[in-house]
Amino acid sequence: MIEFRIDRRSGVAAYQQLVSQTKHALRLGLLQPGDQLPTVKEVVATTSINPNTVLKAYRELELAGLVEGRRGVGTFVSAALTQPDADQLREELAGWMKRAREDGLDREYVEALVKAQLDLHYEGE
């Protein structure tokens, strides 16, 4: 079982935070097929968010085929979330970062560059 944390100042919609925290836990293997997600009541009782927000997040996870709602029982993980092997990409990125550092780019500038590329290539995600 995982516990959600809502950051109200992040500017990210609460349901989106629930979705991404669940996916994050799936990626890290903290959640595995068959595991139960906290009930709506449990989530609102720990995070003080609207129950409809939790329902919306769980619906989205269900549509993505990651979880399955069982009426009167709860919501269960139905699929693992694994990413394709990224070793080579990681190495390339490390090399790029090293060059950026050597060329004297400061951290904030690099962050801005990365974010701009993320926004460009992952538009709307």
Next chain:
Amino acid sequence: MTTIALDATALTLRYRRGWGLRDCTFQLPAGRISALIGPNGAGKSTLMRLATGLMRPTSGEIRVLGQVPGKHGANRQLAFLGQDKPLYKGFTVEEMLRAGAKLNPGWDDQYAHRLVREADVPFDAKVGTLSGGQRTRVALAVAMGRRPELLMLDEPLADLDPVARQEVMQAVLAEVAETGMTVLLSSHVIADLDGVCDHLLLLSGGQVQLQGDVEDLLTQHRVLVGSRELVLPDGVVEARTTGRQATVLARTSNAPGWDNNEPSLEELALAYLRSAKKVTA
């Protein structure tokens, strides 16, 4: 079950001097948590009193779960918890629940007791000796003991410390998750309602300034920052300038040249409240 919990048409209450509510038309959807936001004297409590039937409108109409209040006695599906949290100080918690059982047809005694137990309030304690948070939890148990379809809370968090505020809110939300009841919650502390409410009714000077689904409203509005020389977009709610810079809140999706962001609930509400104040001033 109706899909509209509260339905007001040109609802007006006139006091001897001034208006309590003036020509308010709005609908609150069932199964949702609606925020009633406005400054002191905006008409928030008046609106709730009209819904309970404790007061009658001068003109216009309000329907509570499809019925006009007062015509068939107080609506049994409606529970109202006023700002003063009416409890008998000399009663014990147990006696308070017994009074609730006597006064309310359709009372669910087991449920009311469970709510008090979950709040860790001793049944034999005198109401007058309880902390603010505990008193609110007992008042909530009495209000929810008859399992209402619609729960109206007038400033339920005022005069509570931060921990109690959170506990009370979480208790209400947990029951909403379980029962699906509709809630109308008033507060002038907007931060308390952020993330909690999914529908908004903004009152100022007895009039509706803004209403709708919170998420829709947030995506329909933009906070724009830019040079004051820029052309203002359509739908400006409030524009402020400091030096060469302008900060604008507008109901628009198209504002070329401006740095544009989605507002927070607080930014949205405050912009409407400030601009309403300017108009009436």
